[in-house]
Amino acid sequence: MTRLDADGNAEVGTAVGVATGTPTATAPSANRVEPSGTRLDAWWGRLLTIPGAQRFWYWGGPIAVTLLAAVLRLVRLGDPRSLVFDETFYVKDAWTLLNLGYEGSWPDNADRAFNAGDVSAFTTSGSYVAHPPLGKWMIALGLRVFGAQDTVGWRISTAIVGILAVFLLVIIARALFHSTLLATIAGGLFAIDGHAIVMSRTALLDNFVMIFTLLGFGAILLDRSQSATRLSLWLARRADAGRGIDWGPAIWWRPWLLSAGILFGAASAVKWSGLYFLAAFAVYSLVVDALARRAAGIPFFITGTIVKQGPITFLLTIPLALATYLASWTGWFVTKGGYFRNFADTPGNAATGVFSWVPHSVQSFFHYQSSVYDFNVNENSAHPYSANPFGWLFLLRPTAFYYVGQPEGQGGCSYASCAQYVTSIANPILWWAATAALFYLVYRLVRYREWRVGLILMGMVAGYLPWLLYSNRTIFQFYAIIFEPYLILGLVFVIGLILGRPDDSTYRRTRGMALVAVFLFFVVLLSAFFYPVWTGMQVPELFARLHYWLPGWR
Template identity: 60%
Template sequence: MTSTPPDDFDAVVGAAPSAVTTPTLEHTAEHAAEPRGSRFDDWWARTVYTPARQRLWYWGAPLAVTLLAAVLRLWNLGNPHVLVFDETFYVKDSYTLMHLGYEASWPADADTKFNAGDTDIFTSAPSFVAHPPFGKWMISLGLAVFGAGNSVGWRISTAIVGILAVVLVMLIARRLFRSTLVATIAGLLMAVDGHAIVMSRVALLDGSVMFLALLAFGCLLLDRGWFQRRLDAKVARRRLAGGPADWGPTLWWRPWLLTAAVLLGLCSGVKWSGLYFLAFFAVYVVVVDAVARRRAGIPFWISASILKQGPATFLLMVPLALVTYIATWTGWLVTSGGYYRHWAQTDGQPWAGALNWVPLWFQNLWHYQTAMYGYSINLHVPHPYQANPLTWLFMIRPTSMYYAGSSLGQNGCASANCSSAITSIGNPLIWWAAAACAFYLVYRLARYREWKVGLILMGLAAGYLPWLLYTGRTVFQFYTIAFEPYLILGLAFVISLIIGTRTDAAWRRKRGLLVTAIFLAFVLAISVFFYPLWTGQQVPFWYWQLHIWLPSWR
């Protein structure tokens, strides 16, 4: 998102605004005489003083983080060679999608045979599914390349999405903070966090929701500057021509907003939680438009943003997202065997009266959507790893995706008892620090009204707040992957404040760099400690127990 390296390797913006004062000459002289920066800054200036070295840092640091993320997500990806947790639904549904165009039914003992490589045992009878098909189409790409008998093929698409999400976090962070250092730190935190690793190594849908919403978030970030520049130019031209600027112009051509609408339609085509991102992002755009009009000096900036640009924003985003969502059902639409595909013609009754013109395919699709909604909203089946959304930020009940115990000599176990586990426990230091930073950002937004803080919190709110309406429903901690990037960006923002800039007082700069270095060292050490429990490696039972930091983590 940035084409040229910044002049300063840590050009961090967003520091707390200070009160405007008129310094005395003595104060100015004392301030000027105070040492600035640190020895690290001096060393760094000597190290990257050439354009070639600056480019190496600008591209090399993010590339190194990307390679680390790839290794952590791709190493031994096929282990375990069994369908874990909800892979039993999504992998098999993906396989029938690529063969039939719709999700089909499987025999009762399908998992055992599928794990053994006997994959072509599905029937042609349709299966009712609770989620739209696009995320399963994404999983099917890996099955097409590696084959359904290879467990790498089950998970490779999800792993690639997880790697690309790390890259995207760095791109967004660099755009926000104008700092390669802070962007690299943000990417590193995403790369080594256990929750992000697990959700990249298990073929579930939520990682795709996260990635597509994050892409749309990046488009909103680009649209913000695009809109402000063109609004200012149009207002200036109108004033030069002597025309009124009470309401300001309506901008219809907003390519980044159109791209975001398509991405949010695809996101909703993975899981309906993508609709929450669409709603929050659309409201955010209206608010940003109002602020842009105020900065441009438009008198009626509130009414113009709501009554003039607001309807245009709605028409740019919502219909396109809806059409994109419907397009994700193409396989179901162009075939005849899908669930409820002929409901209106058989079990149901075609719409009559004013709605009799609606095509039957749409009536059938609408009925399917209402059935999906009814199933989802009434899902209250108890599960041992369900987690109340009120506890998500504190990581009270992470989800166990897989657990296998072994005794001495069994499956290569060299201890009295061994454990193999895949548990979506985030790196506790990253997760709890990010949660604390989220609360701090709420305070900071109220006090300083910084747009970057507002943007980050908007993404977090879109992924998290709607779930507070479903505290009685069966939901899980792993849903939080949808908003984890915004927790990471919030943490990166606070780290940027701690690091400061090279123009800060020497003592403050040294302290900020030291605190950050110590924090990252502990983060990496904890990730190394937890990595076996994120990847299904066999470890002694006592080692598994060392990771149960809270009783609810069992």
């Protein structure tokens, strides 16, 4: 039986609702007819019958929330007009990359001059950097267009990435839930969340990791469908030929898996945390392959996956990821001034014996990577905004990027005292609701084994769980931007369960719609309340203090 959902999308009547993954209600008794749907459902259904309405809604919702994201991220993007938090590293590194091909060093206390427009104080001496170059090259694109003297140029690249990520999340959510409504809600929540807004208005690296991993996540979603289709075709050919299915096929043509390898490699070329996505989703692909083979009746589905498909999955992902990572270091290889670039040329540093044939540039590169690993793993210097990852899901210690206090009459302050500050705190209602949904999804995966839930949780596994292993080093709450899209997808999955379906009973449908509407209203209201402290607006000190809900928020 085929029918249309509230979006006008075709649904197939099965035991599990395609739009939200919710179990459909059993058919009512023949002796009892329950009213279903609401007047709003009926009105919406009539509206979608207007010629062109379905197509307008299909694209109108995603475009609307993307435009909203653009406004919230681009308006006053140049404020504050000074380097904020770790912008002091990445903006200046990006500028020297653009000029030298590698990260050059700066004199001490160079920020004041840089803020004032003097961007020429760098030297040709290589600077020690703890992260690969790709994210800084992306920041450099904005500097190339606007110039390093313009604060908009510092941040425009990460802002554009943050806007595109909203649209991308809508597309992924629609592919997951087959619902433009749920997809638009997902994009809307991402558009108005403070953590995503701040990370899109600050020239840090984490937004770039987020979008590359989200693109990789989308590629894995597409590969999941494509590989299942190819498995079905292979089984059909074997059946027609009267041949057994033994271990199953070795599927080589998986372009979306190739794409995922490149994208996760690009994420790793921004920050090494992208490696966790590469590893997690390579394993995920094998598990999905094994389950698909078992469902198809292949006798040796585990052995076939490990022996036949496993090596292919490795070859389709890891070499491309490595090549992408190495390509990001091209500037370091083709110049001579990068940090440790000539390490192996120094007498006594080059390898001897079996590895003596390795070019000195490669030996120097491996030494550099080893040094960066040691630094990243052992970095535990004290910082007032260091946040234990066990508290990230509860917003215990968000990062304050910027703060300036102003007395009355200074800087346009017309109150007893004013403040301008930027804090990368998420919308608390949205974040805490998403955390609650996350724990429910864990239960739901165990109880129902739904593939959508498993895929969403794998995003959390790759983006969050590895940080728990490094709870003793200096890390920050804002790293959570890498897994925020999956938190939102999990929350929207639960919203879909609460909304139900248009053919649910009127009482159940009305109650679900009311609950979701009230929740979304308060999320929007709270985003408006927090927006000034996400964007560095000048506010009365008293108003600023109203945002200190927990001790760790000060």
